[in-house]
Amino acid sequence: MPRTDRFLDIRRDPYSDELLARGGDFEAHSVLQRAGFIAVVRLHETYHRAPTGLAPDDENRLATDAVARLRATGYNVDCEADFDTDHRPSRYPPLGSSVAHLAERIRDATTTDEAADALTELTAAHDGIFAALEEVLTATADFHDGLGQPADPHIARRLRYLADENLRVIRTDLAHTRNTLADRHAPHPGRSTCTGEVPATERERSAVCACPPPPRALPAPPPSVAAGLRR
Known part of the structure; x- marks a missing residue:
């Protein structure tokens, strides 16, 4: 369909x-x-x-x-x-796709170091994504300063406020998160990489790896009896 x-x-x-x-x-x-x-x-x-x-x-x-x-x-x-047209222009990856790739790196990260490396691209002081975004907001504010309409100075001040306050809060908090992860040097307990090796102490002869079994799902409780049906 x-x-x-x-x-x-x-x-x-x-x-x-x-x-x-x-x-x-x-x-x-x-x-x-x-x-x-x-x-x-x-x-x-x-x-x-x-x-x-x-x-x-x-x-x-x-x-x-x-x-x-x-x-x-x-x-x-x-x-x-x-x-209507038969023209088909060439397609190129948009700029946002490279930023979205950082999310994939974090989803695939198995250690705190890998997650910290991905976040560094966002929080780097000089050439990180947040630093570039701050430049874009400031440049857009500067552009509005000279447009000449009555609302333009207000828009410029609003953009500078977003860069100086809102964006700075996100950037600071995420940089702290990145630094905390970089100090931990720990594997993620739920994302261990499977090596495909079976330890000598494994009891199950059919095992093909050392990964733990999936969590056992608890059976659903029986439906409650309606009060009107009770005797």
Whole structure:
């Protein structure tokens, strides 16, 4: 049975004439955002629209590019004839995938040292991910300082607050966690690496490794008797 989140619809709304994209999962939403669409989050759905102020030709190019990117990623896209294309752009790993790889390293870590090494990439003082994120927030704040709209200075102050307060708290706490793990030098008791070796003291002749048996599941208790049925 096909997954409904692999299907998208990109066309102009018949009532408002807005260029809208509906359907898809979070990966499709990321593709739409990179193509230039803006997410609209509602209670029961998330759809995407074209940025305001675009000329019709620019909207057509935006929609056509989105259709090409989505189909290149394996999505089924239903669209207006003006947006249809056989072009399939090359796909490259997004920058966020390298950060997400750190989560995989931590999930696979069998010792505190391995987990600490992964967290170091986040917390390194000069070139860690948090240090780079702080630079991005500060640069965005500097950009808003000169935009000229009344709300722009407020946005700039808010971004600097996020960098100086919120981000610093997360960075400090995670750096402390990393340092604590680096000092422990201990294996994770639930993630020992299987060597495939059977010790000489093993009693079971059929054993193929020294890993402990899985925990035994306790039987479920019988259902309670309803009070009205008791005599």
